[in-house]
Amino acid sequence: MARGKVIVAERIDDAGINLLKEELEVDIRFDIPRNELLEIIDQYDGLIIRSDNKVDKELMAKATKLKIVGRAGNGVDNIDVEEATKRGIIVANTPDSNSISACELAITHMLVGSRKFNYADSYLKAGNWGREIFMGNEVYGKTLGIIGLGRIGGLVATRMKAFGVKLIAYDPYISDERFLRYGAEKKETLDDLIKEADIITIHTPRTKETIGIIGKREVELMKDGVRIVNAARGKLMDEAALYDGLKSGKIASVGLDVHDEEPRYSSALYEFNNVTVTPHIGATTFEAQEDVGITIAVQVINGIKGDIVPNAVNLPGINRDEFKEIKPYIELMENLGKLYYQLNHEPVKNVEIVYWGDLMKYDISILEVAFLKGLLQPISNERVNYINSKLLAENSGISIRQETMNEYYDNYSNLITIKITNNKNEHFTLSGAVSNKQEGKLVEMQGYEVDVKPSQYMLFIQNKDVPGVIGHVGTMIGQEDINVATMYVGRKAKGELALMILNVDSEVTKESLEKFKTIDNVIEAKTTII
Numbered sequence: 415m416a417r418g419k420v421i422v423a424e425r426i427d428d429a430g431i432n433l434l435k436e437e438l439e440v441d442i443r444f445d446i447p448r449n450e451l452l453e454i455i456d457q458y459d460g461l462i463i464r465s466d467n468k469v470d471k472e473l474m475a476k477a478t479k480l481k482i483v484g485r486a487g488n489g490v491d492n493i494d495v496e497e498a499t500k501r502g503i504i505v506a507n508t509p510d511s512n513s514i515s516a517c518e519l520a521i522t523h524m525l526v527g528s529r530k531f532n533y534a535d536s537y538l539k540a541g542n543w544g545r546e547i548f549m550g551n552e553v554y555g556k557t558l559g560i561i562g563l564g565r566i567g568g569l570v571a572t573r574m575k576a577f578g579v580k581l582i583a584y585d586p587y588i589s590d591e592r593f594l595r596y597g598a599e600k601k602e603t604l605d606d607l608i609k610e611a612d613i614i615t616i617h618t619p620r621t622k623e624t625i626g627i628i629g630k631r632e633v634e635l636m637k638d639g640v641r642i643v644n645a646a647r648g649k650l651m652d653e654a655a656l657y658d659g660l661k662s663g664k665i666a667s668v669g670l671d672v673h674d675e676e677p678r679y680s681s682a683l684y685e686f687n688n689v690t691v692t693p694h695i696g697a698t699t700f701e702a703q704e705d706v707g708i709t710i711a712v713q714v715i716n717g718i719k720g721d722i723v724p725n726a727v728n729l730p731g732i733n734r735d736e737f738k739e740i741k742p743y744i745e746l747m748e749n750l751g752k753l754y755y756q757l758n759h760e761p762v763k764n765v766e767i768v769y770w771g772d773l774m775k776y777d778i779s780i781l782e783v784a785f786l787k788g789l790l791q792p793i794s795n796e797r798v799n800y801i802n803s804k805l806l807a808e809n810s811g812i813s814i815r816q817e818t819m820n821e822y823y824d825n826y827s828n829l830i831t832i833k834i835t836n837n838k839n840e841h842f843t844l845s846g847a848v849s850n851k852q853e854g855k856l857v858e859m860q861g862y863e864v865d866v867k868p869s870q871y872m873l874f875i876q877n878k879d880v881p882g883v884i885g886h887v888g889t890m891i892g893q894e895d896i897n898v899a900t901m902y903v904g905r906k907a908k909g910e911l912a913l914m915i916l917n918v919d920s921e922v923t924k925e926s927l928e929k930f931k932t933i934d935n936v937i938e939a940k941t942t943i944i
Contacts, residue, residue, distance in 0.1 A: 751788025
């Protein structure tokens with residue numbers, strides 16, 4: 415099989431480059447001019463950039479082979495994600511790779527501001543000595559308000575808890591469980607947080623909603639002597655409001671790693687000794703840059719190979735830890751989806767998916783996408799992947815309904831039940847679960863209880879539940895030189911119908927299938943490839 419081809423248009427760590435070379439054909443073209451990139455982009459399955467290259471409709475129209483764009487960093491402002499989704503192009507970034515580095519820098523600004531560290535450093539180096547002017551505050555016992563309890567906000571909460579602070583947080587887009595996990599008291603409004611916090615740190619993305627989220631009004635609501643840190647994105651805080659708060663003494667210190675304009679060479683804020691500034695260095699650690707390179711390389715390799723890309727921004731988000739837990743379910747759902755059109759020929763009208771038990775603790779959005787990818791692959795003329803499968807399903811008139819149930823179902827702690835309704839209003843049911851060995855299993859089909867791990871080649875035989883059928887099927891298997899790995903027989907009631915499912919080592923030919931159908935009491939024989 416030919417190796418995929420990727421172009422690295424902006425610099426990433428050598429560790430990432432080396433990983434790419436193990437799996438793909440790699441062209442390293444750092445700082446390639448746009449006109450040259452447009453001329454050659456049709457040769458590549460993958461493109462790796464940082465912030466300088468613009469991936470827009472013009473580029474994607476020429477990128478006829480492109481499967482994935484990897485952004486070595488957090489933001490994707492320079493990528494037309496909507497257009498990429500329409501074209502089935504994965505857009506992936508590296509949101510977790512610099513999280514620890516950014517978290518540690520935010521905490522550094524908190525501590526430096528609380529102890530006037532930067533001012534004391536420059537004062538002493540200028541040939542002065544003194545202590546009284548550097549009277550600061552302990553963070554112990556203070557109330558830390560975290561705006562945005564996502565990846566970095568959660569890391570800050572975990573580490574600052576060890577300092578003995580009281581944690582409060584505001585984030586309207588996350589579950590109550592996450593507040594409990596980090597030991598943070600949930601604030602229903604931003605006003606509630608800023609009125610109570612002694613120290614405020616912000617960790618939200620920059621959106622229309624969050625630009626200027628801290629302005630003049632919010633500063634006026636804050637406690638006297640509040641300390642403020644922004645190591646997230648520029649323009650989240652109104653710098654003029656910060657200036658006025660510092661001038662009046664309302665704000666005791668400000669720490670900024672991000673700025674309204676970058677690069678930033680001067681600012682009115684620089685006149686204050688209680689303002690610490692850094693030049694957007696949240697991700698500037700050896701560890702973060704190596705991790706960014708390795709992470710984006712893995713994302714691109716997975717995308718080109720057709721595997722799940724955990725950090726795809728045009729997919730439901732999955733963090734690293736959750737991905738390890740949910741990966742077997744993703745594979746199971748895709749495999750279950752592949753079975754339908756190979757066993758049935760009626761168009762699908764709607765799909766109902768119910769998740770039972772322990773699956774409630776995961777974000778199950780990706781499982782719906784995985785099932786639709788598997789469902790549509792056998793019949794679609796278009797490239798189907800995790801990015802466009804839902805859009806293709808909608809365009810095909812397939813409606814999807816999902817439901818979650820807290821309780822266990824029939825002793826299964828993690829069951830997924832699926833009901834497919836075709837255009838004749840006939841129903842086809844499938845159920846799957848993941849075993850203790852982290853193996854996805856087909857545990858029900860059309861009312862038959864089974865216990866089968868989906869494999870590349872499978873043989874399905876429906877028969878009357880009478881003596882001798884299994885023996886005759888076994889004889890035919892031998893005559894057709896079919897090697898069986900496992901076999902499972904399920905039935906609804908004694909003496910009625912039964913279903914045999916066999917995992918076999920090679921594709922079952924059409925000629926062999928016809929011979930199975932000639933066996934007495936065999937009703938149907940079908941094969942699948944997944």
